[in-house]
Amino acid sequence: MSKEKVTRRVFVSWIFLGWTLFLACLGGLGTMLLRYLFPNVLFEPSQSFKAGYPENYAVGEVSLLWKSKHGVWIVRTAEGLYALSAVCTHLGCTPNWLSGEKKFKCPCHGSGFRFSGINFEGPAPRPLERFKILLGDDGQILVDKTKKFQQEKGEWNDPASFLAI
Amino acid sequence: MEAIKNFINACAVPSRMFPVIVLLFFFVFPVNSFFEKYNKLFFLDRLWTKKGGIFLFSTLTMFLSIGMLDENFRHTVSKPDNLPIVGLIYASLFFLWVALSQARENDLRLEKNEKPKEWHDSQEKILVWPDLVSIELIAMLFALGFLFTWGILVDAPLEEPANLATSPNPAKAPWYFLALQEMLVYFDPALAGVIFPTLIVVGLMAIPYIDNNHKATGYYTFKERKLAITIFLFGWIILWLFMMVIGTILRGPNWNFYGPFEYWDPHKVEALTNINLSEYLYVIGLNMGLPGNIFIREAPGIFLISLYFIGGGFLLTKTVFKNLFKSLGPLRYSFFLVLLLFATSLPIKMTLRWLFNLKYIVSIPEFFFNI
Known part of the structure; x- marks a missing residue:
């Protein structure tokens, strides 16, 4: 091996090249990581959804149609409709609607909620939440889960929490 | 056979079973001379002899094996999830017997002014x-x-992939958390999920600092450490193991209570309408609406809670723990008392729920504060 003398200029330029490549790789990796956080396709249902026409809901019944996809029960009373959140207010399990006993019953700690969503048995400290519900321009029901209404704060009196028919 | 099964099912309702078990506990582990008298009278101290051990073991085995003839009981007990609980019952009974039979032997020796058995062991290498x-x-x-x-x-026991929209019915915690899950039925999640577990851990760590009884180091005894052993065993057997067994065997669909030989009918109707203390007082007692002001509404509950902690603490100090206060000193004693009052609040609240459907003593859902 010949002993080539590396000049300062050559040394600095190699170092410069090396660091540039290294930082470029790091930057590329970082960009890819960032990109990974924003997937092309989101397999999550959107926060608001159309729930068909009000005529589809029978008076006095709880609709389980949107429970598995959106976590929402749509309840039809004689006066109108409201959308109940299918999340127990105790620790967040999904209650079941027991049609025979006309109540929502949580399988985790036994909390029970009435037809209206009011808590009446078990440890749940407050009623189920309701979501914003309105009639779209095409006559279909629109449920917006980004806006919720809590009974204990008196929010169920808000006209947006109830769709009068 | 059906009649016996129905009888056991009826007895297994916690509001009936729990007081009996608590009472029995104090007769089996006598804290004072009153209980000791009856303990001797009913031969309960003989449980910790060899014959007593065989009796305990064979009674349990007989109950389990005869129970296995029943389809519902077999289904619950032989579930892969629940096998550790059956093992746990045997193991804890065995170790309890091992410790207490040696304690009994040493207590008899100490009565005759002899050295405990372990003293001779330590002479040997x-x-x-x-x-x-x-x-x-x-x-x-x-x-x-x-x-x-x-x-x-x-x-x-693997199940289908998890789905946010369906919780299994009943949704049970892993077996070692079943006592915590049972606790969550009676309390607000912040209290039963965060504060009580923290207090349990802190309380267990505090034991060596609180306990200044230097007797019985290095040997088993019951008579020299009655209070310490009884309090520990009450927490361990009643508030932990027993609640685990309740959670495993007696809790079925919709987290309702089912007897050990009862079919787990998901449509079993149980009226459990819970009422807050404020509603009991203002709506049912005084026949008026709930006051609008939160503090007026919850004043009776807050009063009762402070009465329990301050008045109850005072009463205990003046009566049963008079000597303990002297021997522990004010600081150690107050830690002990606070921990003890928290621990006993759990069975008290459970009993209130079972007997009166009392939901929360203080209930301020506006601030997520419920006791």
């Missing part, structure tokens, strides 16, 4: 290698063989 290490190796091999056999014979 045994080498770590090979005596201890070879025993440990054999124990390890046995444990490994047991786990392998269990793993081969019983399949792990």
Whole structure:
């Protein structure tokens, strides 16, 4: 091996090249990581959804149609409709609607909620939440889960929490 | 047979079973001379002899094996999830018996002014290698063989992929958390999920600092540490193991209570309409609406809670714990008292729920504060 003398200029330029490549790789990796956080396709249902026409809901019944996809029960009373959140207010399990006993019953700690969503048995400290519900321009029901209404704060009196028919 | 099963099912309702078990506990582990008298009278102290051990073991085995003839009981007990609980009942009974039978033997020796059994052991020398290490190796091999056999014979209870929209019914915590889950039925999640578990851990860590009874170091005894052993065993057996067993065997669909021989009917109707203390007082008692002001509404509950902690603490100090206060000193004693009052609040609240459907004593859902 010949002993080539590396000049300062050559040394600095190699170092410069090396660091540039290294930082470029790091930057590329970082960009890819960032990109990974924003997937092309989101397999999550959107926060608001159309729930068909009000005529589809029978008076006095709880609709389980949107429970598995959106976590929402749509309840039809004689006066109108409201959308109940299918999340127990105790620790967040999904209650079941027991049609025979006309109540929502949580399988985790036994909390029970009435037809209206009011808590009446078990440890749940407050009623189920309701979501914003309105009639779209095409006559279909629109449920917006980004806006919720809590009974204990008196929010169920808000006209947006109830769709009068 | 059906009549016996129905009788056991009826007895297993917690509001009936729990007081009996608590009462029985104090007769089996007598804290004072009153209980000791009856303990002797009913031969309960004989439980910790060899014959008593055989009696306990065979009674339990007989109950389990006769119970296995019943389809519903077999279904619950032989579930892969629940096998550890059956093992746990046997193991804890065995170790309880081992400790207390030695304690009984030593208590008899100490009464005759003899040295405890362990004192003689310490006069004798045994080498770590090979005596201890070879025993440990054999124990390890046995444990490994047991786990392998269990793993081969019983399949792990795997279910379908989790789905946010459906919770299994009943949704049970892992067996070691079932007591916590049972606690959550009676309290607000912040209290039963965060504050109580923290207090349990802190309280267990505080034991060596609170307990300044230097008797009974290095040997088993019951008579010299009655209070310490009784409090510990109450927490361990009643508030932990018993609640685990309730959670495993007696809790079915919709988290309702089912007797051990009862079919788990998901449509079982149970009226459990819970009422807050404020509603009891203002709506049912005084026949008026709930006051709008939160503090007026919850004043009775807050009063009762402070009465429990301050008045109850005072009363205990003046009566049963008079001597303990002197021997522990004010600081140690107050830690002990606060921890004890928190621990006893759990069975009290459970009983109130079962008897009166009392939901929360103080209920301020506006601030997520419920007791």
